[in-house]
Amino acid sequence: MLTQQLSRLLRTCAPALAAIAFAAAPAGALTIPLNVEFDDGTVGPHATLTVEESGGGLDFTLSLAGTDLGPNADLHEFYFNIAGDPGALQLETVSAVATPFELSTDPAVAGGAGAAFDYGVNLGEGAGPPGNGVLQSASFRITADDPLTLASLSPLSATSQGIQVNFALHVQGTSAPFATSETVGGVIPEPGTLLLLAAGLSGLALHGRRSS
Incomplete structure (x- = not known):
């Protein structure tokens, strides 16, 4: 029975x-959990990244919804790589924030977490003081001289513990058992x-x- x-x-x-x-x-879109903590490789519901191909560019959305990083966690910096040489990258802020996000081609200057990546997006200026829990989601668009696709995001970078990831996200204002800030990463499935x-x-x- x-x-x-x-x-x-x-x-x-x-x-x-x-x-x-x-x-x-769906074709041309990916949702990727940024669930690997950089320092020790522990896995948890830290953040989510959605990337969608659109008109030759890539639309990014970051979210801390359902995060275990604490109620005051703020998005701070996002790191990624681009395969080949598509030409100069441009960033368009989509989220309604106090100041536009900033694209860096040398994320190493923003801190050790970004040193292994080609590009960084500074999200902190849109949230005010770090750790106020205001910037829990962010949307922006990346374009280049040549069209970008999801395959453009394929290069991997290594964390401080040698963990291979495609993306990294630095979050401020995190709560115990985490430090006051954390870097988490994820891999394209x-x-x-x-x-x-x-x-x-x-x-x-x-x-x-x-x-x-």
Whole structure:
């Protein structure tokens, strides 16, 4: 009886879950958890990055929603790499903030966390004093002389502990058990990850159909 119920549940739910898995990564868009803490590599719900291709540029959205970094955490600096030589990069601030964000081509000057990356975006000026919990999300657009795609973001950089990441985010005003500021990073998911998930769910649905 229980086996039949499980089969019916799989047959009903697996196709929908597979569809969700495919929809979670539409063409030209990625959502990446910035969930690796730089110093010791611990993983947690620290921040989320969404990147979308748009008109030859890339639209970035950073969010601390659901973060475990504390209620006063503020976005401060974001670091990334660009493959090849697309020409000069330009930044457009999309979020409504007090002052525009700033693009740096030498993020090492902003602190040790950015030293391994090609570019940095300073977000701190839009939040006022650090640690007031005001800047919990930020949106900006990056363009270049040549078109940018998600593949342009592929180069990896190493953290202080040798952890390989595509992106890093420095957050101020974090709460215990973290230090007063933290740097977290994330990796672009492998292209086949969601496809494997969807295929597995579809397989479960087929198995349930045959077993009923």
